Amino acid sequence: MARVYNFSAGPSMLPEDVLKRAAAEMTEYGSAGMSVMEMSHRSPAFEEIIQGAEATLRELMHIPDNYKVLFLQGGASSQFAMVPLNLMKGSKKADFVITGQWAKKAASEAEKFGTVNRVASSADKTFSYIPKLDPATFDKEADFFHITLNNTIYGTRYTTLPDTGNVPLVADISSIVLSEPIDVSKFGLLYAGAQKNMGPAGVTVVIIREDLITGAIEGTPTMFDYKIHADNGSMYNTPPTYAIYICKLVFEWLKNLGGVEAMYEINKKKAAILYDFLDQSKLFTGTVVPEDRSLMNVPFVCPTEELNAQFIKEAKAAGFVNLKGHRTVGGMRASIYNAMPVEGVEKLVAFMRDFEAKNS
Numbered sequence: 001m002a003r004v005y006n007f008s009a010g011p012s013m014l015p016e017d018v019l020k021r022a023a024a025e026m027t028e029y030g031s032a033g034m035s036v037m038e039m040s041h042r043s044p045a046f047e048e049i050i051q052g053a054e055a056t057l058r059e060l061m062h063i064p065d066n067y068k069v070l071f072l073q074g075g076a077s078s079q080f081a082m083v084p085l086n087l088m089k090g091s092k093k094a095d096f097v098i099t100g101q102w103a104k105k106a107a108s109e110a111e112k113f114g115t116v117n118r119v120a121s122s123a124d125k126t127f128s129y130i131p132k133l134d135p136a137t138f139d140k141e142a143d144f145f146h147i148t149l150n151n152t153i154y155g156t157r158y159t160t161l162p163d164t165g166n167v168p169l170v171a172d173i174s175s176i177v178l179s180e181p182i183d184v185s186k187f188g189l190l191y192a193g194a195q196k197n198m199g200p201a202g203v204t205v206v207i208i209r210e211d212l213i214t215g216a217i218e219g220t221p222t223m224f225d226y227k228i229h230a231d232n233g234s235m236y237n238t239p240p241t242y243a244i245y246i247c248k249l250v251f252e253w254l255k256n257l258g259g260v261e262a263m264y265e266i267n268k269k270k271a272a273i274l275y276d277f278l279d280q281s282k283l284f285t286g287t288v289v290p291e292d293r294s295l296m297n298v299p300f301v302c303p304t305e306e307l308n309a310q311f312i313k314e315a316k317a318a319g320f321v322n323l324k325g326h327r328t329v330g331g332m333r334a335s336i337y338n339a340m341p342v343e344g345v346e347k348l349v350a351f352m353r354d355f356e357a358k359n360s
């Protein structure tokens, strides 16, 4: 059977070239005589892999020298706890913008360790927009200010960043990382689970400004302390070696393609193909206000539940899979991460056009 067009929100599709290269190197990596999965994380071959991954990521994201890159485990969800455990050390207060399930979870987790101020929320309209923020409502004493830069479930994204002054801006970039340029210097900390746009599940990347690495609050488990991981080059314990290796291949693939800037142009093109179709369609409707639309996750609905279900079923049969929307939004969601080729989006839209002609 041929590979399908996989619109999964995560874990999501990987570039076919990367999978082929990994397959070719599966049993014997270079001259190591073994698979990457079988080698010591302290071996020179793996040292080269993790250092290569970091160097290419730094190059792709233009990460300044005063930031550390950490390869951790536990998913973005562990960062919901790790961020407050390491940063809530001053006023023990933090500001959060509630733009969806992930932001909500991050805020509730932080509440276990301090006081959370929910600056704004778009819950009133099922998170279909990014709230306008008024800096007068920000807490100047907060230890950090948290946003979810792209909301995977609802398909919204920030196009301007809040001005938090001296309060470190922290962002969950799980579903936007490497899809468009991000000015790292504007943030104190960025984190992303790999399985949306970087590689397989199992590795979480944290990019943290060095002055924020001062040790976690008392009683924090060793594994949840950024300083431990930073001091040990992400090798305090066994890192997720194979996942890091695949990320390295993805980073190299992206670099060969022209880097994040070139990818951004392609991503804008892909998103425009889908949104332009949705905007003129009489059957399908996008669920997000146009100015806050995500380039990565595109939710849309048909007028009835029956049509939604029929569309998802027929699309799957035609080779367009994982288009079912999140249970809190219903309808459909097409996740069009970096690895989704333009052709995949064009074919999906052709299929939607055809479906519309038959059903309206």
Ligand SMILES: *Cc1c(COP(=O)(O)O)cnc(C)c1O
Pocket (backbone or CB within 6 Å): 010, 074, 075, 076, 077, 078, 102, 148, 150, 151, 152, 172, 173, 174, 175, 193, 194, 196
């Ligand atoms: C997927 C996702 C998460 C959860 O990631 P895990 O790695 O499963 O913990 C958190 N935040 C965002 C924005 C996501 O897209």
